[in-house]
Amino acid sequence: xxxxxxxxxxxxTDAANAAARPGAMFLAGGTTLVDLMKIDVLTPDKVVDVRPxxxxxxxxxxxxxxxxAAVTNSQLAWHxxxxxxFPVLSEAILSGATTQIRNMATVAGNILQRTxxxxxxxxxxxxxxxxxxxxxxxxxxxxRGHAVLGVSEHCIATHxxxxxxxxxxxxxxxxxxxxxxTTRSIPFGEFHRTPGDTPHIEVALxxxxxxxxxxxxxxxAARRSHYLKVRDRASYExxxxxxxxxxxxxxxxxxxxxxxxxxIATKPWRATDAERSLTGRRANDDTFRDAAEIALAGAVAxxxxxxxxxxxxxxxxxxxxxxxxxxx
Amino acid sequence: MIVNFTTGLVHAGSNRLxxxxxxxxxxxxxxxxxDNFFRDxxxxxxxxxxxxxTTHELSLDSRLTLLDALRDVLGLTGTKKGCDQGACGACTVxxxxxxxxxxxTLAAACEGQHVVTIEGLAKGEELHPMQAAFLQCxxxxxxxCTPGQILSAVCxxxxxxxxxxxxxxxxxxxxxxxxxLTDEEIxxxxxxxxCRCAAYPNIVAAVRQVLANELRS
Numbered sequence: 436x437x438x439x440x441x442x443x444x445x446x447x448t449d450a451a452n453a454a455a456r457p458g459a460m461f462l463a464g465g466t467t468l469v470d471l472m473k474i475d476v477l478t479p480d481k482v483v484d485v486r487p488x489x490x491x492x493x494x495x496x497x498x499x500x501x502x503x504a505a506v507t508n509s510q511l512a513w514h515x516x517x518x519x520x521f522p523v524l525s526e527a528i529l530s531g532a533t534t535q536i537r538n539m540a541t542v543a544g545n546i547l548q549r550t551x552x553x554x555x556x557x558x559x560x561x562x563x564x565x566x567x568x569x570x571x572x573x574x575x576x577x578x579r580g581h582a583v584l585g586v587s588e589h590c591i592a593t594h595x596x597x598x599x600x601x602x603x604x605x606x607x608x609x610x611x612x613x614x615x616x617t618t619r620s621i622p623f624g625e626f627h628r629t630p631g632d633t634p635h636i637e638v639a640l641x642x643x644x645x646x647x648x649x650x651x652x653x654x655x656a657a658r659r660s661h662y663l664k665v666r667d668r669a670s671y672e673x674x675x676x677x678x679x680x681x682x683x684x685x686x687x688x689x690x691x692x693x694x695x696x697x698x699i700a701t702k703p704w705r706a707t708d709a710e711r712s713l714t715g716r717r718a719n720d721d722t723f724r725d726a727a728e729i730a731l732a733g734a735v736a737x738x739x740x741x742x743x744x745x746x747x748x749x750x751x752x753x754x755x756x757x758x759x760x761x762x763x
Numbered sequence: 764m765i766v767n768f769t770t771g772l773v774h775a776g777s778n779r780l781x782x783x784x785x786x787x788x789x790x791x792x793x794x795x796x797x798d799n800f801f802r803d804x805x806x807x808x809x810x811x812x813x814x815x816x817t818t819h820e821l822s823l824d825s826r827l828t829l830l831d832a833l834r835d836v837l838g839l840t841g842t843k844k845g846c847d848q849g850a851c852g853a854c855t856v857x858x859x860x861x862x863x864x865x866x867x868t869l870a871a872a873c874e875g876q877h878v879v880t881i882e883g884l885a886k887g888e889e890l891h892p893m894q895a896a897f898l899q900c901x902x903x904x905x906x907x908c909t910p911g912q913i914l915s916a917v918c919x920x921x922x923x924x925x926x927x928x929x930x931x932x933x934x935x936x937x938x939x940x941x942x943x944l945t946d947e948e949i950x951x952x953x954x955x956x957x958c959r960c961a962a963y964p965n966i967v968a969a970v971r972q973v974l975a976n977e978l979r980s
Contacts, residue, residue, distance in 0.1 A: 436826045438804045438805060438806050438824075438825065438826065439806065439825055439826070440806055440825065441806070441808045441825040441869070441871045443874060462869065462872060465867050465868055465869060465872065466849060466864075466867050469828070469867045469868070469869060470848060470849055470867055472826075473847070473848065474848075482825070482869075484871075484872055486872065487874075507861075509861070512928075512935075513925075513927040513928070518928065518935045518936050519936055522934075522935050522936065525928070525935045526930075526935055529928065529929060529930040529932075529935070530930050532955075533852070533954055533955025534862060534915075534918070534919070534922070534929075534952060534955055535852060535855055535862050535863050535864050535915065535955045536849065536864065536867075536955065538861040538862060538863050539863045539864065539867065539868065669951075669954075670930065670950075670951050670954035671954045671955060
């Protein structure tokens with residue numbers, strides 16, 4: 436591991452200033468950064484610890500909840516108001532990693548976590564995301580875990596987060612502070628980017644721009660919501676395909692629906708066309724299957740990940756059926 | 764002499780000749796305690812850590828993980844290094860009451876925090892109830908994962924008492940109840956600790972025994 440200076444600062448703008456150049460990185464829970472530093476994928480020369488900044492409260496109001504950047508995944512998933520208002524978020528977080536890791540991993544860190552693509556994690560492999568312009572070994576490599584939505588000829592890396600798929604179907608905003616002290620609020624759907632021809636640019640942040648908190652607006656329909664994750668083993672595994680659903684029902688008729696997809700896309704995916712197709716229809720298997728077909732219509736598979744398209748469609752139907760039958 | 768291959772730091776032991784490989788040549792060099800095997804710059808960070816109720820004022824290589832600090836600097840070798848990449852749970856310790864992985868925690872990030880390791884669990888000669896349950900239920904074979912398993916299980920029981928859900932809890936709005944907790948729940952809550960001897964049924968039994976004894980008392 437490359438040597439680095441370690442800074443503990445007390446104010447968010449000071450931290451943003453300290454990290455406002457290439458080579459400096461923020462440290463929160465460490466589950467991504469320390470892991471990737473050990474294998475030389477990330478080589479910061481300065482690490483700024485954000486946990487002394489005190490961004491660790493969950494503030495609840497009638498309209499929204501504000502979640503500090505350093506709130507742990509466990510704290511958020513276990514919070515009684517989150518479990519009550521946004522079960523999809525609690526379920527998504529609890530389906531990821533293990534208790535030890537969720538106790539370390541923070542909300543901001545989860546939003547910024549890096550792909551698990553094995554070629555990204557291997558400094559001897561070609562990876563446009565890690566080293567722009569070097570090519571992508573995943574395209575014709577072992578790409579069973581890779582994305583089928585939002586892909587480009589430069590990168591097919593899957594976004595690994597479960598939590599972010601749930602946030603994608605809620606009305607969430609990422610609040611930041613920049614080195615000059617200015618703040619902004621970024622709608623969650625605009626935060627992550629598909630790779631296109633610049634896969635190394637993953638999110639909307641500038642150098643030194645620090646996530647301070649996220650705000651999740653109240654969404655009454657989210658009381659009927661669900662996260663379904665399909666994976667190779669029952670626990671402690673990344674998703675092969677997952678669906679986050681919110682369902683607003685009037686009897687058996689769908690007033691509106693929301694659909695997020697994980698494990699199959701290059702960013703936390705919102706399937707808006709599929710959502711629109713559900714409005715006004717009866718909540719049953721056929722309706723949900725039609726929506727699933729629309730959600731995966733643009734899927735592009737490689738040699739080893741064809742199975743994900745059908746798997747995702749079935750996950751979508753299953754998640755909607757579960758949500759439609761839930762007692763709320 | 765021990766070389767930490769994350770940091771390159773050479774730890775205690777008599778001076779010895781070590782081979783030092785570089786891309787262009789194979790050379791020999793004499794290392795002493797405190798040297799860096801990678802011949803890299805070492806940046807020390809002053810860090811105060813409380814471990815098992817004892818405060819240590821340390822100056823540590825910024826790259827040192829809490830796991831390596833516990834084992835190589837403080838000599839607390841009860842915490843085990845399994846995968847060293849956050850996959851196996853052997854390095855589990857309790858920081859500020861929460862179970863975490865010490866291999867993915869930088870020691871410098873533990874400033875002012877209280878760490879409990881397996882050495883801090885028993886009260887003198889009296890084992891912690893979870894340690895006693897692992898013995899009674901034969902919850903291990905080789906024992907390498909056991910310190911992490913026990914610390915993880917101690918916290919899992921506390922989480923059950925707090926009523927918080929897990930991935931297999933049918934409805935996250937419900938408060939879980941230790942009296943009706945299924946084996947599936949215990950397995951999910953312990954899934955961050957791998958056991959290559961596959962002592963899992965007995966580990967589940969140990970956790971269940973502690974929950975049952977606490978209900979009785």
